[in-house]
Amino acid sequence: MLEIERKFLVANDSYKTLACHSDRIAQGYLCREGGNSTRVRVRGEKGYLTIKGPSLDGGLSRYEWEKEIPASEAWELLKLCHGGIIDKMRYLVKHGNHIFEVDEFFGDNAGLVVAEVELGSIDEEFEKPSFLGEEVTGDKRYYNSSLTRVPYKCW
Numbered sequence: 001m002l003e004i005e006r007k008f009l010v011a012n013d014s015y016k017t018l019a020c021h022s023d024r025i026a027q028g029y030l031c032r033e034g035g036n037s038t039r040v041r042v043r044g045e046k047g048y049l050t051i052k053g054p055s056l057d058g059g060l061s062r063y064e065w066e067k068e069i070p071a072s073e074a075w076e077l078l079k080l081c082h083g084g085i086i087d088k089m090r091y092l093v094k095h096g097n098h099i100f101e102v103d104e105f106f107g108d109n110a111g112l113v114v115a116e117v118e119l120g121s122i123d124e125e126f127e128k129p130s131f132l133g134e135e136v137t138g139d140k141r142y143y144n145s146s147l148t149r150v151p152y153k154c155w
Contacts (some may be wrong), residue, residue: 001063001064001065002061002062002063002064003052003061003062003063003064003118004060004061004118004119004120004121004122004124005060005061005116005117005118005119005137006060006116006117006119006135006137007059007114007115007116007135007136007137007139007142008114008115008116008132008133008134008135008136008137009113009114009115009132009133009134009135009136010102010113010114010115010131010132010133011130011131011132011133012130012131013113013131014129014130014131015091015093015100015102015115015129015131016091018093018094018095018129018131019091019092019093019102020092020093020094021091021092022089022090022091022092023043023044023089023090024043024044024087024088024089024090025041025042025043025086025087025088025089025090025103026041026042026078026085026086026087027039027040027041027042027078027085027086027144028040028077028078028081028082028083028084028085028086028148029081029082029083029145029148030077030080030081030082031082032082032145034054035053035054035055036051036052036053036054037051037052037145038050038051039051039052039144039145040074040077040078040081041074042071042074042075042078043090045071046068046071047068047069047070047071047072047073047074047075047077048066048067048068048069048074049066049067049069049074049077050064050065050066050067051064051065051066052064052065055138057122058137058138059137059138059139059140060122060137060138061122081148082148083148083149084107084108084148084151085148086105086109086144086147086148087105087106087107087109088103088104088105088106088109089103089104089106090102090103091103091104093115093129093131095127095128095129096126096127097126097127098117098118098119098126098127099117099118100115100116100117100129100132101115101116101117102114102115102131103115103116105147105152107151108147108151108152108153108154109147109151109152109153110152110153111152111153112142112147112152114136114142115129115131115132141155
């Protein structure tokens with residue numbers, strides 16, 4: 001499946017009152033080579049294994065495959081991950097015809113808040129909520145896999 005998304009810094013915390021749902025997420029990376037990554041995630045009470053291909057179109061799109069696994073297995077796999085574990089709260093905010101995923105990071109990435117929106121096509125238009133700031137689509141520093149190597153606190 002091809003994933004097309006745009007990523008933004010978040011300018012204010014109004015997303016918290018607009019959110020329709022939130023989950024705590026722990027995630028790490030088993031492998032990161034040549035733009036490919038294998039991610040393990042625990043989101044709420046569920047576990048996931050995700051494989052992503054290299055970014056295309058300046059970071060706008062990439063291949064993604066995801067499979068739900070038992071949370072207990074995901075916690076075990078997180079012990080094998082390279083680098084640190086990402087700890088974040090994800091807020092889901094409906095705005096216009098889209099759902100924005102807003103991630104507030106903790107630990108070594110505390111202070112970083114980013115929002116992503118998935119699109120059906122690269123040129124799809126969408127309404128921007130007031131909490132969106134600067135667009136950082138394609139800036140590899142903001143990739144979760146990069147944040148395990150060089151956390152936000154080190155920038």
